[in-house]
Amino acid sequence: MTFFIETFGCQMNVYDSELVMNILLQNGYEKASAIGKADILFLNTCAIREKAVERVIHKMEQYAHYRKKGKLKIAGILGCIPQYSSERLKKELPFIDILSGPDNYDKLPQMIKESIKNKRIHEDIRLYKEQNYDNMLPYRENKFSAFVTVMRGCDNFCSYCVVPYVRGRERSRSLNEILKDINDAVSKGITEITLLGQNVNSYNWNGMTFAALLEKVSETENLKRLRFATSHPKDISYELIEVMSNNPKICKHLHLPFQAGSSEVLKRMNRGYTKEDYLGKIEKIRDSVPGIALTTDIIVGFPGETDDDFKETLEVMEISGFDNSFMFIYSERELTYAKKHYKDDVNRKIKAERQKQVIELQKRIGLEQMNGDIGTIKEVLVESVSKKRKTEMIGSTDQNRSVVFENSGKIKPGDYVKVKITDAGSVTLLGELIK
Ligand code: SF4
Numbered sequence: 001m002t003f004f005i006e007t008f009g010c011q012m013n014v015y016d017s018e019l020v021m022n023i024l025l026q027n028g029y030e031k032a033s034a035i036g037k038a039d040i041l042f043l044n045t046c047a048i049r050e051k052a053v054e055r056v057i058h059k060m061e062q063y064a065h066y067r068k069k070g071k072l073k074i075a076g077i078l079g080c081i082p083q084y085s086s087e088r089l090k091k092e093l094p095f096i097d098i099l100s101g102p103d104n105y106d107k108l109p110q111m112i113k114e115s116i117k118n119k120r121i122h123e124d125i126r127l128y129k130e131q132n133y134d135n136m137l138p139y140r141e142n143k144f145s146a147f148v149t150v151m152r153g154c155d156n157f158c159s160y161c162v163v164p165y166v167r168g169r170e171r172s173r174s175l176n177e178i179l180k181d182i183n184d185a186v187s188k189g190i191t192e193i194t195l196l197g198q199n200v201n202s203y204n205w206n207g208m209t210f211a212a213l214l215e216k217v218s219e220t221e222n223l224k225r226l227r228f229a230t231s232h233p234k235d236i237s238y239e240l241i242e243v244m245s246n247n248p249k250i251c252k253h254l255h256l257p258f259q260a261g262s263s264e265v266l267k268r269m270n271r272g273y274t275k276e277d278y279l280g281k282i283e284k285i286r287d288s289v290p291g292i293a294l295t296t297d298i299i300v301g302f303p304g305e306t307d308d309d310f311k312e313t314l315e316v317m318e319i320s321g322f323d324n325s326f327m328f329i330y331s332e333r334e335l336t337y338a339k340k341h342y343k344d345d346v347n348r349k350i351k352a353e354r355q356k357q358v359i360e361l362q363k364r365i366g367l368e369q370m371n372g373d374i375g376t377i378k379e380v381l382v383e384s385v386s387k388k389r390k391t392e393m394i395g396s397t398d399q400n401r402s403v404v405f406e407n408s409g410k411i412k413p414g415d416y417v418k419v420k421i422t423d424a425g426s427v428t429l430l431g432e433l434i435k
Contacts, residue, residue: 001073001112002030004038008056009046011229012196013079015147017044018138020078020105025139027109035066040074040112042098047080047166050331053088056081060093067095074098074115078105083125083166084334090121101125102152102167106133127153127168134177137184144192144381144414146185150178150213151197156232158259159270159337160299160330163198170198172205175216182220189414192225192381193217200228201235211239218249224416225381225398227251233258233281234272245288252289253400256282257297258320261312265302268342275312282320293323293369293399298358301330301351303342310354317361323369323401324427327358363426370401370424377434378403382415395419403429 003024007017020042021031032038041063045056056077066072076098077089083101090096097115100108104124111122132152140146153168154161182193195217197203203210210228218226226249233256244250256278260266263274285292298313317325329351332339380395380403393407395417405419411433419431 001039002032002037003040003042004032004035005042005044005078006035006059007044008052009044009048009079011147011194012149012152012198013044013046015138015149015196016079016102016105018141018147019133019136020044020108021139021141022137023105023108029109029112035063035072036070038066039071040076041066041072042076042078045077045079045081047084047162047333049328050333053081053085057089057092060096064093064095074112076100076108076111078102078108080162080166082123083127084162086123086125090123096121099123099125101127103128103131106136129169129171131168132171132173132177134174137181140185140188140190142190143188144190145194145383146190146192147194147196148178148181148185149173149196150200150210151203154198155202156199156272157270157337159268159342160302160333162333162335165335167198170202172197172203174205175208175213178213178217179220182217182223186220186222191223191414191416192227193220193223194227194229196229198230199232199235201231201237201240209237209239211237211243214240214243214250215247218247223249225249225251227253227400229255231256232272233278236281236285238284241285241288244285244292251398251400252292253295253398254285254289254292255295255297256285257326258316259297259299260302260305260309261314261316262305262309265305265309268304268338269299269302270337275316279316279319291399293401294320295324295326295400296320296322297326297328299328299330300354300358301346303330303338303345305330305346305354310357313354314357314361317358317365321365321369322362323366323399325358325362327355327362329355366426367424370426370429373397373401373421373429374424375421377418377420378429378431380405380417380419380431382411382413382417384413397429401429402427403431405431405433408433408435
């Protein structure tokens with residue numbers, strides 16, 4: 001039988017889909033090249049925003065005809081959404097066969113078998129404090145860049161976030177398992193690794209810190225670039241900043257979500273730091289790691305956010321100089337502390353206006369950051385031929401900035417090339433290949 005997996009959401013879901021692929025391949029299932037050719041379809045989902053839930057339900061409804069007319073025998077939903085709203089899924093998608101939360105992927109072969117025998121919904125959304133998928137490696141879809149999960153779950157309980165409820169409590173993978181995963185990827189020709197966790201800075205395996213883990217992983221032969229995400233401002237340590245400044249394999253890019261500029265709002269978000277703490281860390285990082293690129297996440301319109309609070313968000317953006325920001329309007333999520341205890345009292349118009357302002361400011365700041373690269377020569381990891389123009393290729397710099405340059409016909413995805421930066425937009429650089 002063949003399977004097809006469609007992935008939604010974050011990089012951790014991309015890793016989990018690759019894990020599921022390998023579990024299915026090892027149990028005798030084969031990959032289908034398209035949904036129409038699959039016997040089994042899984043959507044691996046994200047519940048971080050309410051819209052994501054609606055999108056997945058809509059997608060599965062669109063695919064329902066493959067069940068009626070096509071080859072498809074089993075349709076399942078994996079990941080955070082079954083964990084978050086399994087009752088809604090069962091009600092709105094009555095033809096669904098399998099619902100699995102993020103800690104039950106090793107049981108999928110068994111669930112498929114039972115589902116074929118016995119046509120009812122097979123559901124497993126239990127969470128396990130110890131589930132780390134030990135002794136299981138992912139199937140690598142990308143041939144030069146790979147994600148490696150170093151920890152699962154989160155203990156932070158930011159008041160707006162569902163992650164601790166849908167992905168369970170925090171646990172770190174052992175060094176041995178992480179190195180096995182990385183060595184397997186590198187042995188397949190992969191040269192860029194991104195270490196993943198909801199909060200990598202609280203990695204702790206038998207006392208080993210995340211900074212020590214980075215140092216250890218960077219020793220891997222033939223590994224050229226090492227990245228990581230996501231960092232939490234309250235946990236990012238001076239030890240880590242030191243390692244980033246001294247280790248040439250660790251890329252000069254840091255994603256550090258600040259969420260809101262006002263310390264009052266941050267307190268209600270339960271983020272564990274103030275505006276001053278955040279800006280102090282940014283200053284230290286910029287001093288210690290020259291040329292580092294910073295990106296962030298911002299929420300506008302959190303309950304009780306006043307005009308003055310919002311101005312502080314704009315101020316943090318100005319001072320920090322982010323390359324890019326993921327900018328969201330606050331929306332209530334079931335299960336969370338904010339939904340239970342705070343009134344969603346910033347009106348929709350004001351939220352939309354604030355979002356517009358952060359987007360416009362980010363465009364200007366992003367362009368200023370990118371302009372700084374004009375005239376410099378960058379090493380670029382070639383990623384793909386441009387979708388817009390076949391005569392161009394796209395790659396990324398050490399700072400995770402996208403670069404578009406001419407397709408010489410002699411280079412291919414996975415190559416490292418030197419590119420002279422000639423122009424910049426707010427999120428992309430343009431350059432000329434140095435022959
Ligand atoms: S650190 Fe906060 S925002 Fe990030 S996953 Fe954990 S609870 Fe959610």
